[in-house]
Structures are given as C-alpha cells and as structure tokens.
Amino acid sequence: MEKYIYMDNAATTPVKKEVLEEMLPYFSEKYGNPSSIYSLGSASKNVIEVARDKVAKTIGADKKEIFFTGGGSEADNWAIKGIAFANKSKGNHIITSKIEHHGILHTCEYLEKQGFEVTYLDVDEYGVVDLEQLKNSITDKTILISIMFANNEIGTIQPIEEIGKIAKEKKVYFHTDAVQAIGNIRIDVKKLNIDLLSMSAHKFYGPKGIGALYIRQGVKIDPLISGGGQERNRRAGTENVPGIVGMGKAIELAYENFEEHNIKLLNLRERLIKKVMENIDYVRLNGHSTNRLPGNVNLCFRFIEGESLLLSLDMEGIAGSSGSACTSGTLDPSHVLLSIGLPHEIAHGSLRLTLGDFNSEEEVDYVVEKLIEIVNRLRLMSPLYDKIKEEK
Structure with a gap:
C-alpha cells in the first residue's frame, strides 16, 4: 500500500517522538519501584511527582488532586462508583446523559443493579444536554452529576461552566469525562466548578x-x-512509571503547542466538511457546526452502510471509524446518533473522521476524492438511491 492516511485520532493518537524518548530510560535503565526507599526507587518516585505537577498545572489543579489510573475508563469507573458508594448515606441518585461514553453508561447500569437510581438526560439535535431538564432532575437524593466535556463521536462541546454552577448551587458533586477535551480545550477545574475529571494519555499523543x-x-x-x-492510599498497584512520564510529557507538549494545534485542526476540519458538502449529495453533518472539537468530522451518508464505507476506505489506505472505537465492532447504530434523533437507516451510514497533528491539507483532499468515488460506487448498488433519483 503506497499511501496510508490516519484519520481516527479520537480513537487513539500515535506517541510523539519526544514523548517516547522521555519514556525509554524508565523501561530498562531507571527501572526502580517507586515504593522502594533506595535511590533507584526514589528516582522513579521523583519523576512521577514531576509528571503529576505537569498534569495538575494544565487543568488548574493542585498536584495532590491528581491520581494516575490505567486509562480513561478506569478513571470514569472510579469517579462514578467511588462517589456512589462513599456517599450512599446521603443519597442514591446520579444524573448523566444519554450520549456518554460506555465507560460511564455501563458503570451507571451496574450501579442501578446495586440499588442506585440514574437519570439519563436528553440532548438536542446537536447533542447538547438540556440544562432545564438537568435542574428539574436534581432531588435531595442526588449525589453526582456526570456529563462529558466533549462527545467522542460527534464532537459537541457541552456547557460545562453552566453545569458546574448548577451542581455547586445544589451541593452535588460534578464529574466530567474530559478524555476527548484534554489537548483540544483549555480547562480550569476551579473556574468551571469541576469536582472530578477523567483523562487518558493516548488521546493526546x-x-x-x-x-x-x-x-x-x-x-x-x-x-x-x-x-x-500507592497514590496516597487511593489507588493501589505499582505505578506505571514509563507511562506516567510519557503522560506528563505529552500533556506538556499539548498545551505548549495549543494555539498552533487548534488553528491547524480547525482549518483542516472546515476544509474537509466544505469539500464533502459541495461534492456529495444526501450527506448530513452530525453535531454542532461550530461548538465542536477542532478535529472532529462526523457525517452520515444516506443510502449506504457505514461498514461498507469503512472497508472501502481501508482498501484505499484511509483509516476512519463509524463512531466510538469501543463499539465500532458492533452492528448496532451509534447510541449517540440515535439520541440526537437520527433514524436507524440514516445512523447506519455514519463516518467519523478525526484529524490530528500529523494530517495535512493534501491528505484531506485525497480523502475527499476517494470518498466521492466510494460513495458513488456504493450508491449504485442501492435500490433506495435509484428510487430517489427516479423521483427527482
């Protein structure tokens, strides 16, 4: 395959060279266990604290408020279950939205089996939660509100500051899954009244x-x-020292290059959307047109199946997805697309292309060119598309 274009950065990003270089010594040369009291162990403990400080500064937190986990799903599980079980004497009610990542939704479903009550908020056609419904859903038994910062499928950014104010006024804990937001949005947890926030290093290189x-x-x-x-008695297990060092370096780089990164991704995103809309009919942009992550493009192409589209793109050396990386192996349409009101037959034709630091205008143009060819070819096999053309 001569050309390979990766446009699934919401699923994962490549580790940047500078990040890998910083990690490498901690696999073989500086391998001490941070819990050991001799110098090799102390050296590992020290670099963990340096990384902790880098993460904390990025979101306006104190380093003592940062706890390393095995990833975003673990952080989500800890936030939801940890608050639920620690505060069950106060109440058993949790509020979340219908378009959360499955790390949240499945955890809430688990808690429902344990006797907790969960309210799943509706979203509008762009994927934005209803703030009035949120206010009306809070009861004297509500202990937690968990709303993601930005959606992993359609890229819509939620009104986090307003949600934080509501939670603070009602004295309810507020958690946000910021896995997609870190590196793409500037976050100040104190200003936004966020009590808990989840992140994952592989989403920001x-x-x-x-x-x-x-x-x-x-x-x-x-x-x-x-x-x-370990982790001040809150998260047991020997620390992943190379991973923590890499996360610290990655988040540092993400915000050193924040403006440049965002401008580039916004330009690529708008170029991709504009060219697709101008050259392919019966296509829909999902999510908010402007209030979305800078590199997110989520489209529905009528009269074709998303799976066929993905396989055809892969044969052309292009990587995309039909939604969340965690559920793209299923045949069911995205729960996010269904929640914003799309019928099954349209939701099935979805394609998510998420841009990153290593993409270029030339790659965008090539992807659009191949998309036009593939969509036209697949629609030739669609009796529904034939019928629409005849009616026109």
Whole structure:
C-alpha cells in the first residue's frame, strides 16, 4: 500500500517522538519501584511527582488532586462508583446523559443493579444536554452529576461552566469525562466548578494504558482498587512509571503547542466538511457546526452502510471509524446518533473522521476524492438511491 492516511485520532493518537524518548530510560535503565526507599526507587518516585505537577498545572489543579489510573475508563469507573458508594448515606441518585461514553453508561447500569437510581438526560439535535431538564432532575437524593466535556463521536462541546454552577448551587458533586477535551480545550477545574475529571494519555499523543483522575480536595470518594498504599492510599498497584512520564510529557507538549494545534485542526476540519458538502449529495453533518472539537468530522451518508464505507476506505489506505472505537465492532447504530434523533437507516451510514497533528491539507483532499468515488460506487448498488433519483 503506497499511501496510508490516519484519520481516527479520537480513537487513539500515535506517541510523539519526544514523548517516547522521555519514556525509554524508565523501561530498562531507571527501572526502580517507586515504593522502594533506595535511590533507584526514589528516582522513579521523583519523576512521577514531576509528571503529576505537569498534569495538575494544565487543568488548574493542585498536584495532590491528581491520581494516575490505567486509562480513561478506569478513571470514569472510579469517579462514578467511588462517589456512589462513599456517599450512599446521603443519597442514591446520579444524573448523566444519554450520549456518554460506555465507560460511564455501563458503570451507571451496574450501579442501578446495586440499588442506585440514574437519570439519563436528553440532548438536542446537536447533542447538547438540556440544562432545564438537568435542574428539574436534581432531588435531595442526588449525589453526582456526570456529563462529558466533549462527545467522542460527534464532537459537541457541552456547557460545562453552566453545569458546574448548577451542581455547586445544589451541593452535588460534578464529574466530567474530559478524555476527548484534554489537548483540544483549555480547562480550569476551579473556574468551571469541576469536582472530578477523567483523562487518558493516548488521546493526546501519549502512551496507552495510562490516565488520571482529578479529585478536588475534600471530595468524599472510595478507592476503586484496594491493595498497597500507592497514590496516597487511593489507588493501589505499582505505578506505571514509563507511562506516567510519557503522560506528563505529552500533556506538556499539548498545551505548549495549543494555539498552533487548534488553528491547524480547525482549518483542516472546515476544509474537509466544505469539500464533502459541495461534492456529495444526501450527506448530513452530525453535531454542532461550530461548538465542536477542532478535529472532529462526523457525517452520515444516506443510502449506504457505514461498514461498507469503512472497508472501502481501508482498501484505499484511509483509516476512519463509524463512531466510538469501543463499539465500532458492533452492528448496532451509534447510541449517540440515535439520541440526537437520527433514524436507524440514516445512523447506519455514519463516518467519523478525526484529524490530528500529523494530517495535512493534501491528505484531506485525497480523502475527499476517494470518498466521492466510494460513495458513488456504493450508491449504485442501492435500490433506495435509484428510487430517489427516479423521483427527482
């Protein structure tokens, strides 16, 4: 294959060269266990604290409020379950939205089986939660609101500041899954009244298998993993030192180059959307047209199946997805697209292209060129498309 174009950066990003170089010594040369008291162990403990400080500064937190995890899903599970079990004497009600990542939704479903009650908020046609419904859903039993910062499929950014104000006024903990937002949006947890925030390094050019949970000082939360006294007795298990070092470097780079990164991705995104809309009919942009992540493009092509589209793109050396990377192996349409009101037959024709630092205008143009060819070819096999053409 002569050309390979990767446009699935919402699923994962490549580890940047500078990040890998910083990690490498901690696999073989500086391999000490951070819990050991001799110098090799102390060196590992010190670099963990340096990385913790980098993560904390990025979101306006204190380093003592950052706890490293095995990724975003673990951070989500810890936030939801930890708050639920630690505060069940106060109440058993949790509020979330219908378009959350499955790390949230499946955790809430688990808690429902444990006797907790969960309200799943509706969203509008752009994927934005209904703030009035949120206010009306809060009861004296509500202990947690969990709303994602930006949607992983359609890229819509939620009104986090307004949600934070509501939660603070009602004295309810507020958690946000910011896995897609970190590196793409500037975040100040204090200003936004966020009590807990999840992130994952592999979404911003860091390694897989490492993430973090911000827990505001004073938040009452149970540990998710019990064992040793690591992470100040809140998250047991020997620390992933190379991963933590990589995460620290990746988040540092992400915000050093923040403006440049965002301008580039916005330009590529608008170029891709404009060219697709001008050259392909019966196509719909999903999510908000402007209030969305800079590199997110989610489209529905009528009269074709998303799976066929993805396979055809792959044969041309182009990587995209039909939605969340965690569910793209299923045949069911995206729960996000159904929640914003799309019928099954249209939701099935979805394509998510997410741009990153290593994409170019030339790649965007090539992808659009191949998309036009593939969509036209697949529609030739669609009796529904034939019928529409005849009616016109």
